[in-house]
Amino acid sequence: MSHELVEAMAGMKEQEALDLAKKMLDGGEDPLKVLDLCREAVEVVGKRFEEGKYFLPELMMAGEMLKQISDMAKPLIQTEQKVERSGKVLIGTVEGDIHDIGKDIVVFLLDVNGFEVHDLGVDVPRQKFVDAIKEVQPQVVGMSGLLTLAYDAMKNTVEAIEESGLRDKVKIMIGGGGMSEEVRAYAGADAYGGDAMAAVNLSKEWTGASS
Ligand code: B12
Structure with missing residues (x-):
């Protein structure tokens, strides 16, 4: 595990993960990069679930953290300002x-x-x-x-x-x-x-x- 956000999420430290994500996004980090780290974290969670180290509550908690962080990240994703639907x-x-x-x-x-x-x-x-x-x-x-x-x-x-x-x-x-x-x-x-x-x-x- 490389990044502290990955560690916090995979370690079920919800508040820490949310704070870290917010800090990264406020600091101008690419929101897609933040979402990518979240994906890395849920992969770790998924692996621990497979190995019998985590159970359904942890899967749910991972899902919950992911949802909250993507809600923070989404509005910051650059749009192409294109109005007409293609x-x-x-x-x-x-x-x-x-x-x-x-x-x-x-x-x-x-x-x-x-x-x-x-x-x-x-x-x-x-x-x-x-x-x-x-x-x-x-x-x-x-x-x-x-x-x-x-x-x-x-x-x-x-x-x-x-x-x-x-x-x-x-x-x-x-x-x-x-x-x-x-x-x-x-x-x-x-x-x-x-x-x-x-x-x-x-x-x-x-x-x-x-x-
Ligand atoms: C969060 C989660 C849950 C949450 C889901 C919450 C929700 N609202 O979605 C809850 C707790 C409800 C859940 C339930 C279950 N889960 Co679950 N869950 C996960 C977990 C940890 C993360 C999934 C996730 O959100 N990833 C993050 C997102 C952003 O990634 P993504 O979905 O891959 O999407 C990205 C790309 O793939 C792509 N993409 C997605 N869709 C599409 C579509 C198109 C067209 C394209 C081009 C791209 C694209 O874009 C996204 C962004 O880049 C995974 C572990 C893992 N490694 O994935 C297990 C996992 C998927 N779950 C698993 C299991 C077993 C279950 C349960 C059966 C558990 C149970 N015993 O009840 C149930 C299934 C219920 C059901 N009928 O579906 C297994 C699946 C094993 C398998 N091979 O079948 C996994 C892999 C965990 C594991 N390693 O065992 N789960």
Whole structure:
């Protein structure tokens, strides 16, 4: 562990972590860098959970710290001051999965980069994606997930989109901790994005929005 913010968060020192994050942001540190350190910290928490050293309360506490710090960081993220909406993105966390902190960061960054974002929330059944594509007619569909069971949920969702004849109308990106290029291939999506900026860049590429 390198940074004191990572240590405080991973060590469940909530107040210390919040104070440190605030100090960094007030001091002009790049908010995306702060969010990245938070991600590093929750990875440590996740590992300790896997090893049986931490339990659900610690996962929840990590989620809580993350939410508070991202709420502090988000307003400071540079926007491109672009008002006209350059494309529509439909996004949600797939069926069976309720993790949404990363998805919410993606939604936020897409929004400040000029996209019209339709967020379906968490635990989104495949049919809900299909119905929303018909209604919203987005160019891009984003699926988020952190659980292993999300692999199949993503695959099933892509299949449902295919079966309803909408597959060639949308580009599909996937992301979320634990997702990968392999999962993308398994699910039949068009791209995997490792972070929120990747979601923005893919959406720009696919909608022809200038960067
Ligand atoms: C916080 C947390 C929780 C919180 C979630 C709070 C919330 N509102 O989201 C709570 C406590 C509720 C929770 C519950 C559970 N959790 Co949990 N949780 C985590 C933890 C610690 C952090 C996740 C997180 O927020 N990361 C930070 C965000 C910013 O990162 P991110 O999501 O990856 O998002 C970034 C990128 O991936 C990307 N991105 C995200 N979405 C998308 C989408 C697209 C399209 C693109 C391009 C990019 C993109 O952009 C983001 C910003 O850069 C992880 C550990 C870890 N290593 O991830 C475990 C973890 C994900 N949880 C885990 C488990 C097992 C569970 C539970 C099953 C526990 C239980 N026994 O009940 C439940 C699941 C409930 C359910 N049905 O979903 C496991 C999953 C294991 C697995 N492989 O399946 C993990 C990996 C912990 C572990 N190591 O065991 N959890």
